[in-house]
Amino acid sequence: MEDKNESVPPATQFNAELAEQVAGDARKLIVGRLSEAEFYQKHHQAYLKEFGVDNRPLRTSESIDSTSAESVLAKQVSRRTLLKLGGVTLASIIGARLLGGKALAAGAPIGNNYAGLLLKGNEEQPQKVGKQMGMVVDLEACDGCLSCVYACQNHNFNSAGVFWIYVLAYRDENTDKPNFLTRLCQHCANPPCVKVCPVRARHKREKDGLVLTNYDRCIGCRYCQVTCPYGVNYFEWGVPEKTNYYHPKLTDERGVWVIGNPPKGVMGKCTFCPDRQDDGRGNVVCALVCPHNVLHFGDMNDPNSEPHQYLRQKMKEKGGNLSTFRLLESQGTKPSIIYIGQQPTRSAQQIDGPVSYADWGLVEKRLDVLEGPQPWFMKAFGGGQ
Amino acid sequence: MRERSRGPSREDSILRPLANPGTKYYVMVAIAGAVLVWFLLAWAWQLRHGLIVTGLADWGTSGGVPWGIYIGSFIWWVGISHGGILISAGVRLFKLKVFYPVARLAELLTIGALTIAGLFIIIDLGRPDRVVTSVLKSYTLTFQTSPLVWDLTVITLYFVLTATYMLLTLRHDIYALRRRLPSRFAPLYQLLAQGYQPEEDAKVSRMAWWLAFAVIILAPFLLHGGVIPWLFQLIASMPGWFSPIQAPTFLSIALTSAFGSVIIVAYIFRRVYDWEELLPDRVFSRMGSVLALVGLFFLWLQLQAIMTGAFAAPVGLLTATEAKMEDPVYWVAIGLVAAAVLYLGAQTIWHVLFSVKRVVIVAIIPVLATLFEKTLFIVEGLMHPLFNIYRTVPGSYSPTWVELSSIAGAVAMLVLFFAVVSKLIPIIEVEAEHEEKEE
Numbered sequence: 001m002e003d004k005n006e007s008v009p010p011a012t013q014f015n016a017e018l019a020e021q022v023a024g025d026a027r028k029l030i031v032g033r034l035s036e037a038e039f040y041q042k043h044h045q046a047y048l049k050e051f052g053v054d055n056r057p058l059r060t061s062e063s064i065d066s067t068s069a070e071s072v073l074a075k076q077v078s079r080r081t082l083l084k085l086g087g088v089t090l091a092s093i094i095g096a097r098l099l100g101g102k103a104l105a106a107g108a109p110i111g112n113n114y115a116g117l118l119l120k121g122n123e124e125q126p127q128k129v130g131k132q133m134g135m136v137v138d139l140e141a142c143d144g145c146l147s148c149v150y151a152c153q154n155h156n157f158n159s160a161g162v163f164w165i166y167v168l169a170y171r172d173e174n175t176d177k178p179n180f181l182t183r184l185c186q187h188c189a190n191p192p193c194v195k196v197c198p199v200r201a202r203h204k205r206e207k208d209g210l211v212l213t214n215y216d217r218c219i220g221c222r223y224c225q226v227t228c229p230y231g232v233n234y235f236e237w238g239v240p241e242k243t244n245y246y247h248p249k250l251t252d253e254r255g256v257w258v259i260g261n262p263p264k265g266v267m268g269k270c271t272f273c274p275d276r277q278d279d280g281r282g283n284v285v286c287a288l289v290c291p292h293n294v295l296h297f298g299d300m301n302d303p304n305s306e307p308h309q310y311l312r313q314k315m316k317e318k319g320g321n322l323s324t325f326r327l328l329e330s331q332g333t334k335p336s337i338i339y340i341g342q343q344p345t346r347s348a349q350q351i352d353g354p355v356s357y358a359d360w361g362l363v364e365k366r367l368d369v370l371e372g373p374q375p376w377f378m379k380a381f382g383g384g385q
Numbered sequence: 386m387r388e389r390s391r392g393p394s395r396e397d398s399i400l401r402p403l404a405n406p407g408t409k410y411y412v413m414v415a416i417a418g419a420v421l422v423w424f425l426l427a428w429a430w431q432l433r434h435g436l437i438v439t440g441l442a443d444w445g446t447s448g449g450v451p452w453g454i455y456i457g458s459f460i461w462w463v464g465i466s467h468g469g470i471l472i473s474a475g476v477r478l479f480k481l482k483v484f485y486p487v488a489r490l491a492e493l494l495t496i497g498a499l500t501i502a503g504l505f506i507i508i509d510l511g512r513p514d515r516v517v518t519s520v521l522k523s524y525t526l527t528f529q530t531s532p533l534v535w536d537l538t539v540i541t542l543y544f545v546l547t548a549t550y551m552l553l554t555l556r557h558d559i560y561a562l563r564r565r566l567p568s569r570f571a572p573l574y575q576l577l578a579q580g581y582q583p584e585e586d587a588k589v590s591r592m593a594w595w596l597a598f599a600v601i602i603l604a605p606f607l608l609h610g611g612v613i614p615w616l617f618q619l620i621a622s623m624p625g626w627f628s629p630i631q632a633p634t635f636l637s638i639a640l641t642s643a644f645g646s647v648i649i650v651a652y653i654f655r656r657v658y659d660w661e662e663l664l665p666d667r668v669f670s671r672m673g674s675v676l677a678l679v680g681l682f683f684l685w686l687q688l689q690a691i692m693t694g695a696f697a698a699p700v701g702l703l704t705a706t707e708a709k710m711e712d713p714v715y716w717v718a719i720g721l722v723a724a725a726v727l728y729l730g731a732q733t734i735w736h737v738l739f740s741v742k743r744v745v746i747v748a749i750i751p752v753l754a755t756l757f758e759k760t761l762f763i764v765e766g767l768m769h770p771l772f773n774i775y776r777t778v779p780g781s782y783s784p785t786w787v788e789l790s791s792i793a794g795a796v797a798m799l800v801l802f803f804a805v806v807s808k809l810i811p812i813i814e815v816e817a818e819h820e821e822k823e824e
Contacts, residue, residue: 220511231445238437265511366447
């Protein structure tokens with residue numbers, strides 16, 4: 001992986017050297033050799049010089065201290081939560097046996113895998129229960145630099161063409177300049193992928209509403225991918241190209257393998273970095289690296305969370321005239337991402353963005369690189385395609 | 386009975402396949418075996434390297450299609466398995482004596498085709514090694530929400546019902562023929578006819594009636610008019626699938642391919658064992674008529690789907706329908722079924738047009754056409770999702786040698802299944818009780 005990154009310098013209109021340094025430091029940040037505060041501070045001047053702005057959440061020394069104190073606290077809490085979760089799981093197993101479908105029909109959360117999954121008419125069911133991590137994505141601020149895409153792919157050791165976050169550049173009616181749509185998993189409050197999964201590998205984490213895949217459970221039927229209206233799932237068709245050599249099987253606080261790239265034959269998608277939610281950091285890598293403050297991650301059920309604050313501030317700036325939307329809301333999935341900007345219409349046409357995926361050394365269309373090994377007799381026939 | 390008065394007795398004819406096989410038989414088994422081994426090697430290749438050796442890919446930014454010919458084959462084989470049991474159940478419930486001679490052949494086809502269908506689900510999985518543990522672990526939860534789990538449940542139930550039904554009716558025949566069955570398989574016959582008493586016949590007949598009753602409700606309404614189309618018609622993100630018409634369409638396709646394949650299998654046995662007496666012409670003529678009827682039903686439902694999708698449909702459905710109508714494969718499939726319906730309908734009315742060979746040749750057409758139609762339905766559906774902003778959509782899909790090998794391997798499995806079973810048990814029921822009662 002190291003080699004790949006260094007050998008392909010991104011030929012963008014931005015400072016390639018800076019991008020490379022930031023990417024290198026992002027990896028250090030990921031493995032804990034660099035604190036977030038240090039990471040932000042390190043390239044602050046260079047960011048200002050390059051972009052004229054640095055909207056990344058820079059913190060003063062006091063807030064650094066409070067963050068680290070918070071994270072210790074969060075760890076203690078998480079251990080207690082773990083015990084609680086164990087109890088809930090046990091109760092849910094017994095409960096499920098005893099009650100059968102009744103508990104579900106009533107909408108009561110009966111297990112870790114189930115919370116937030118609405119079976120029918122979701123209107124009458126309480127929405128604001130517990131946390132639901134999500135995002136406010138300010139598409140008006142996005143310039144399509146693809147930093148988030150690059151960071152996410154490397155952070156999660158994903159194969160070529162796998163984009164847990166993907167930035168679509170498109171042209172639409174009434175506008176000449178390119179628009180952007182930052183598409184990640186919507187971590188729906190009513191996720192169809194969870195509903196159809198035949199083994200409950202795809203589940204909604206009760207603690208914070210993340211939609212995750214249990215990599216030890218998934219049988220690779222791809223029904224979640226077929227059902228998801230957003231096309232956010234990426235299957236591991238072959239042996240993964242890269243492995244996370246620090247944590248080959250990264251588990252969350254429940255001990256479930258849900259983090260990083262999936263193994264062969266298993267489905268993967270954007271996870272909202274559960275390890276970062278568990279240890280108290282409470283952020284996601286794509287939002288961290290975004291130089292234009294596009295991605296605002298937080299609890300969507302908490303009116304005082306950072307994304308809501310940003311939304312209010314932006315609303316004030318625009319004099320109450322702010323265009324927001326959720327993607328394919330009519331599908332009833334209750335997506336947890338609120339976009340600021342214009343919703344793409346049916347006639348939106350995808351175009352080449354200012355920065356191409358190739359500029360970052362990324363493969364955009366995965367089908368082009370999805371070619372399995374050929375046995376000798378097929379080679380003799382000139383390929384099996 | 387006419388045939389008893391001259392030539393070999395009915396029993397002699399029935400026992401003909403159980404004699405020692407000739408060279409041709411071994412050649413056929415060797416060829417089918419070789420094809421099966423080829424397929425198993427291809428599957429091993431896929432297990433080793435992953436599904437990357439198929440033509441499948443993710444939809445969306447990847448420009449692929451996540452389900453293809455494996456899922457198409459799954460539906461096709463489940464469809465074929467229907468004909469068998471519906472014919473057989475029809476014989477029991479509605480005393481359709483004309484189909485009585487093919488009843489057990491049809492039951493065997495059900496069991497063979499259903500096993501192959503299940504295999505295709507396993508082949509399609511990324512981690513087939515986990516399927517049993519993973520499904521059982523969460524069954525109480527997934528049973529309530531996942532259409533795929535409904536499918537597994539109903540197919541298992543269907544398999545158990547069919548196998549029970551067949552074993553029950555087989556016991557009598559084994560007992561009746563016990564002195565004439567090949568002695569080298571004696572332990573098998575002892576097992577099958579364990580504890581058989583002639584007095585049980587009446588009770589078994591009643592049990593078989595109730596099983597047939599269950600199957601005739603289960604197969605059309607819950608299986609191919611239920612959980613199988615629900616896999617697709619409940620998926621709102623794919624406008625080409627999201628329509629209540631899928632259930633009747635699936636059922637009509639299942640019946641079309643099912644009756645077609647029963648005709649083909651019955652004809653092969655008639656040719657090989659000179660069973661012109663046991664499987665008379667009128668069986669083929671009538672099955673051809675039924676095939677024409679279900680084929681017509683299929684065409685009519687296609688018309689409904691196209692009218693609704695093309696007139697003033699929402700954009701997503703309109704796009705999917707237009708893509709379907711522009712695809713020549715679709716029209717070839719429809720044209721073939723239409724041609725078959727025309728001939729089979731005509732031969733019902735004008736008997737001069739009838740010949741067994743013609744019916745069989747025409748029956749092959751819809752059987753193949755339905756495989757194309759089913760694969761096309763899946764691939765086209767996934768190529769035109771509601772969220773159509775990706776430049777790379779529609780995706781593209783072309784099956785690789787591994788996927789094509791699976792089609793050949795499945796047919797070889799069915800050939801081997803019949804080759805083995807026809808040497809073990811009588812594949813036509815001995816006692817012509819239904820015929821006698823009617824006459």
